[in-house]
Amino acid sequence: MSTPGTGPATAGTTTGTGIRLHAQAPGWAVDADVVVVGSGVAGLTAALRCAAAGRRTVVVTKARLDDGSTRWAQGGIAAALGDGDTPEQHLEDTLVAGAGLCDEAAVRLLVTEGPDAVRRLIETGAVFDTSAETGEIELTREGGHHRRRIAHAGGDATGAEISRALVEAVQAAGIETVENALVLDLLQDERGRTAGVTLHVMGEGQHDGVGAVRAPAVILATGGMGQVFSATTNPSVSTGDGVALALRAGAEVSDLEFVQFHPTVLFLGADAEGQQPLVSEAVRGEGAYLVDADGVRFMTGQHELAELAPRDIVAKGIMRRMQEQGTQHMYLDARHFGARMWEQRFPTILAACRSHGIDPVTEPIPVAPAAHYASGGVRTDLQGHTTVPGLYACGEVACTGVHGANRLASNSLLEGLVFAERIADDIIARAAAAARDAPAARPAAPAVPAPATGPLQPAEARYEIQRIMTDGAGVLRSAESLSRAAAALEALYATAAGELESRGKTAVPGTETWEATNLLCVARVLVAAAQRRAETRGCHWREDHPDRDDAHWRRHLVVRLSEAERRALVVTPTESADFPSVRIPLSNDSLEQ
16 A cells, blocks of 8 residues: 555535545545546546546545456456447347336447457457467357357456456556555535545554545446345445445435346355355356256247357346245356367356355256346446436446446446546546636636535444345345335434434444445445336336336436435426436536537
8 A cells, every 4th residue: 555645635615415434534645637536447547548648646445456356257248349240239239138217329339349448458468369260359148148258368357367467557657646545535615516435444453544535536436235135246345335435425326226136146055145256157158058957048038149148137047946946046057168178268266166065067056146236336438427416337336328228248347447547538538628728717626525414324234234225126126025024124314313313322433334335325325226117127026016117217317316305305207218317517507418
């Protein structure tokens, strides 16, 4: 970790919802042009591009630089790189997977700019697997793709290779980094514009590491919120911190009900909790079969792509078969691969399975769906602007409109890459324009967080939230299950709020209580949106509304925290399937679409 500056954070005023996490006042501060929160493919790509243009950039990350969600990505990165493939074909597959809710303009941008973005990633140092005969990048298929367009590295270690290349590039560029730091809240000036972030550096047993990075541009690249469920493929750091921060700052989120459950996660028992081993979709892409205990391939006939149907369809197929047979898992059979293919193409998965006593070379792999990816998040436009001026979002924390109701396999790394570049370009262009107009610009007042008004959740609430969400808002949902979940989450909030109101007490500020509070925030939003969406679409599956209803629900749900009632959620459906525009204030009296 680099050494933070020693100056105290400067006092000022803030706007937004007025909700802040209970924390000590910042005891130190550093100044920058841009602060990037997160160190996955999205965050590091944006940081490198901003720094290369001369913007003083600081990267804040919750663990080590190489310890985010990107490194866990097994399958690869999707782009139209192969002979005969085109961005138009990639677009069509993405729109189909998104079940009518993708923003076509965002998808077209993704698939058009994607191939060159991947080539720039290679120039940065990422090494993808290539054919021994031709030297060209080897491409495979995954669910929902009609062509081989998934570039991979190290067989099944694509994320780790991308992370390695970007981390080395960031270190070589000398970009200032603050590791082991949990972001707390957004700093805003008197006009409501972004002025930086507060954060807590998690030292060895220390709880007084609160500081600030002051910057007019903040890029949220904090990853997902998979830890809101008991079993997930996400690392332990994925507690929805970016979405919660954005909501408290007054930003809007969208499509949070669409949580993708990966169909093939290694089944470790009904009571397994925390991060579970993923069995990449690429295994099915290479010809593995989904079978039940009798060896019957149950996806055949359910979709033209069988095991390679979009993930929501495969997850539902697995769940239906489990219900029919009263079992807790199905099997993935790839014994026909042979030992050599397993060792060369999927060494990471092979090792993970064997570490749990399963040998895929000689026996089928027990699998079941688990929480994997949030298709929704902080709402942005095509330049990554959120509805808070100066606050950007990219990667899994963002909702760009690319994924719609269900993410197409391996589009996530590409989305992070493409939109990170666009955000950096926007920041660079705005800085150049500001430099030209400097004499007329009115400097913004620096800021520190307003006093906290909401209660912190105790650390143990994390496990209760996970239980509530798994039982009531998991793969299968209904009005009854969601109502139970909403009431239980409300009770957690009310208990803590009552303690604060009557006795002036809240949980002790610290990493565990901040994470639990963030998880409760995103859980309430997810359940509220899932209750409202009375249909089954993509990865939102309502047992009491089993059909897709385009007439009433081919639209997005936009959620924000009420400014009048500081803990109330305002859920607003859009008028159509068009992704709603983002209005960005340029000054006190001018707006830009």
